[in-house]
Amino acid sequence: MPTYAIGDLQGCHAEFVALLDTLSFDPRRDRLWLAGDLVNRGPGSLDCLREVHALGDAASVVLGNHDLHLLAVARGAVSAKRSDTLAAILEAPDRSSLLDWLQAQPLWVDDGSASDRRTLMVHAGLLPVWSLSQAHERAREVEAVLRSEGAGAFLDVMHGNAPERWQDDLEGNDRLRAIVNAFTRMRFVAADGTLDFKAKEGLDSAPGGYAPWFTYPRQDDPRIVFGHWAALQGQIPGARVRAEALDTGCVWGGTLTALDLDLDLDSGRRISVPCRAPQ
Template sequence: MPTYAIGDLQGCHAEFVALLDTLSFDPRRDRLWLAGDLVNRGPGSLACLREAYTLGDAVSIVLGNHDLHLLAVARGSVAAKRSDTLGSILDAEDRDRLLEWLQAQPLWVDDGSASDQRTLMVHAGLLPIWSLSEACERAQEVETVLRSERAGAFLDVMHGNTPARWQDDLEGDDRLRAIVNAFTRMRFVTADGTLDFKAKEGLDSAPEGFAPWFTYSREDDPRIVFGHWAALQGQTPGARVRVEALDTGCVWGGSLTALELESGRKVSVPCRKPA
């Protein structure tokens, strides 16, 4: 029963189906992890959402920044951007069912293995100053709110770059926003847990004093599967933790990539029509 982890779909439905076919994926036998950003920018956002939804218990998903943006746009918390391709979802007859399902997804997926073989999935990364137990607890803080009556109020204030630095005594919406940003938007970070939100290109675009989150060592040593950073093209030079970068930029003309967790084998299909 293999488990495949796939990077950001971002509405690339044709490539998603092609990749599942290449893997001979069978939801009755196999498991699928999706590293967030199922939607936006690509032409098949609604189809990607429906495809993932129909896989039921065979799929595990973490929320990405584009998924959370969709939830905020659907509520009216923020306006859609000119580059968004979310209209088909917002106009769909099954939108409420799909959005309710999406909003119930976690920020963190963990295979529950022993510490030396543990694999977890997040969208953007794992803040280096957080232990695994702290990261899990903080993910659950946000997940609890998104599944509660307070969800709408938080989506109204979720977007924003402050506070940029994590502090344990953060409270309220500032605390929740900082957690969301760490799990879904992080690329470059300082040793004290300050995030940069401007640099989005390759490793040589790091602002002064900042470094990729995976170049900081950790006391624990899980394998971390993540997406979000298309400019890496699946490469993580200088990593001091065990990481697998899965966003290979399908929506930008690259490819859609799957990692078989048990064997480490990677399989990719090329983009058919870049955004």
Template sequence: MTTYAIGDLQGCHAEFVALLETLDFDPRRDRLWLAGDLVNRGPASLACLREVMALGDAATTVLGNHDLHLLAVARGGAGLNRKDTLDAILAASDREALLDWLQSRPLLVHERRGQEVVMTHAGLLPQWSLAQAAGLAAELEAVLGSERSGTFLERMYGNAPACWRDDLDGIDRLRAIVNVLTRMRFIDADGCLDFAAKEGLDSAPPGFSPWFQYPRADDPWLLFGHWAALQGETPRRRVRAEALDTGCVWGSRLTALDLESGERTSVPSRRR
């Protein structure tokens, strides 16, 4: 059995199928870890959602910010953005089954493979222990699985609070958790997030650095997507972090990381 970790699909269904064929992936034998953002911006979000859901237990995916945006549009009253490609999902006959499945996905997954392997969409705040991060993710998952989910999805958007505090409560606490796990790129030494800079490392605001350039008290292997501008690189990292999003939807490539060998396999984007 081989486990492959794959970055953001974002509707790149043809490339996803091509990558699985290149890997000779067999769902009866192998496993996938998907770093979230299955949907949006690409041409075949509905096909991606159906494909991953059909893989059943062979695929584990975490929620990304675009996945949550789909849920907010469908169930939280949010509006579509100009560049969204979610209409086919919203009009699909199996829409509710797909949304139910997506809403039940975790924000964080982990497994011991010699060392703890952890996957979230955007990364892990250095100030959070692994146990704390798992607990906070579970808090948010519980809300998404409850009758309060619609209220949360209505109020999810926002950049405040930008700094985590253990005494946060209510919507501020939930928003801070979701922003760390699905939107984080640059932080300062206190763990405060910057939301404006979204490009490569040279776009860091003064006093801010990529989250993976700060040390941690523990030593997990961290897998994340979200940051296509990194092109799979994590330079000057202070933790073992693997960037999985290699910008398929932006015309680059879709990449899988073999968690046993560390080998990367990519297929080119068809959106050139």
């Protein structure tokens, strides 16, 4: 029963289908982890949502920043951006069931192991100042709100950069927003846990005093599967944690990549399909 992890789909439905075909993926036998950002930018966001939703228990998904943006737009919390490709979802007859399903997805998926060496998946990364147990608990805080009657009120105020630095005594919406930003928007972080939201390119774009989150050592040793950072092209030089970068920029003309999670970090097999056409 192979388990494959796939990076950001971002509406690249044709490539998603091609990758599943290349893997000979069978939902009756195999399992799929999807690292968030199922939608937006690409031309097939609605088809991606429908495809993943139809996989049922064969697919495990974490929420990415574009998925949360879709929920906020759909619930009227923010306006769509000119670059968004979400209209087909918002106008679809099955809109409600798809959005309700998406809103129930977690920020964190793991292999069920209690070990500090567990394999886990998040969209952007794991904040270095959090232990595994703290990170897991904080993911559950946001998930509980998104699945509650208070979800709409939080989506109304979810967008924003403040607070930029995590503090344990944060409360209310500030706390929830900081958790969401760490799990879904993080790239560069300072040693005290302050996030930078401006630099989005490669490693050489790090602002002074900031470094990629995966270059900070951890006391625990999880295997961290993540997406979000297309400019890395799946490479994480200087990493001081066991991590796998899966966003290889399909929506920007790159590739869509799957990783065979049943193999160890050194021998993990990557399978990619090219973008069908530059976006």
